[in-house]
Every structure is written in structure tokens, then in C-alpha cells.
Amino acid sequence: MAATNINTVTITGNLTRDPELRSLQSGTSVCKLRVAVNTRRKDQSGEWVDKPNYFDVTVWGAQGENCANYLSKGRPVAVNGRLEWREWEANDGSGKRQSVEIIADTVQFLGSRGDGEGNGSNFRAQSDVPADTSDFQSSEPAAVGASDDDIPF
Numbered sequence: 001m002a003a004t005n006i007n008t009v010t011i012t013g014n015l016t017r018d019p020e021l022r023s024l025q026s027g028t029s030v031c032k033l034r035v036a037v038n039t040r041r042k043d044q045s046g047e048w049v050d051k052p053n054y055f056d057v058t059v060w061g062a063q064g065e066n067c068a069n070y071l072s073k074g075r076p077v078a079v080n081g082r083l084e085w086r087e088w089e090a091n092d093g094s095g096k097r098q099s100v101e102i103i104a105d106t107v108q109f110l111g112s113r114g115d116g117e118g119n120g121s122n123f124r125a126q127s128d129v130p131a132d133t134s135d136f137q138s139s140e141p142a143a144v145g146a147s148d149d150d151i152p153f
Helices: 061-070
Strands: 008-016 020-023 031-040 047-059 074-089 096-109
Touching: 008 047, 020 061, 031 061, 031 074, 047 074, 061 096
Parallel strands: 047 096
Antiparallel strands: 008 031, 008 074, 020 031, 031 047, 074 096
């Protein structure tokens, strides 16, 4: 029986810069995010300090376009995805370079659009994020004039 490999990662943190969106020649959108995730540890004096970890995240397609349109530096996000290792030759010929990045399956926007401006410490409870109710059937008629185009995501 062959062993099953698992490559899954989930992080929550704050964007360290505005999203960078570009399009491939094929027309596919790709968005690059950089997320800071703090871990707490004791320093040499026994005091608790935050140590930031920085992760590069790649978001493909329409979800990447939404990230570019609705996210900005400092905004809290939750990312689910997989790790991917890359290796390439440096442009200056000085040798090989390596990196590990997160390829996002989902990016959840936390807080509100006004959050995150400044130091990135604004983090709102998950309850501020609207619930996905697409699995529930409503017996109520749809609101007059409402359409899927009115939903920003």
C-alpha cells in the first residue's frame, strides 16, 4: 500500500504590502500577496516577544483579481493552500536560488475594508465576516433588483 502525502497549510496574518496583480499571456490572472504571521516566544530575559514570519502567497484566477480589488496593506486574511518549492538560476549567474511559497486554494478576507490601514494590528473577530449561506434555500422571494452581480466576491 502506497503512502499518501499531505501538503496543506493554513495561516492567518496581515498583508505586508498591497497585492500585486498581473496577467499571463494566456489571460490568466495571478496575484502575489505577502502575509506576516506572528509567533510568540520567550526571549533570553524570559519576556514574551512576537517574532514575525513572512510568507509569499500566490492566488490564481478570479480569486486573485478579488484579492487585488478588495485587499490592501495591513488587512488581515486567512489563507488555505499548499506549499510549493521552486528553484531557479540567479540572473547574475551567482548560482541557484530557492523559495517555498503558498499556492492558495482559498483566501478569506477578515475584518472590514477599512481595517488594516497602518500598523496591521487591527484584527476583527471572525464574526464580522459575512457567512456563506449559499447552501441554504430561502423560502422568501429574492429582493427586488438584487442579483449576483451586487455581491462583491
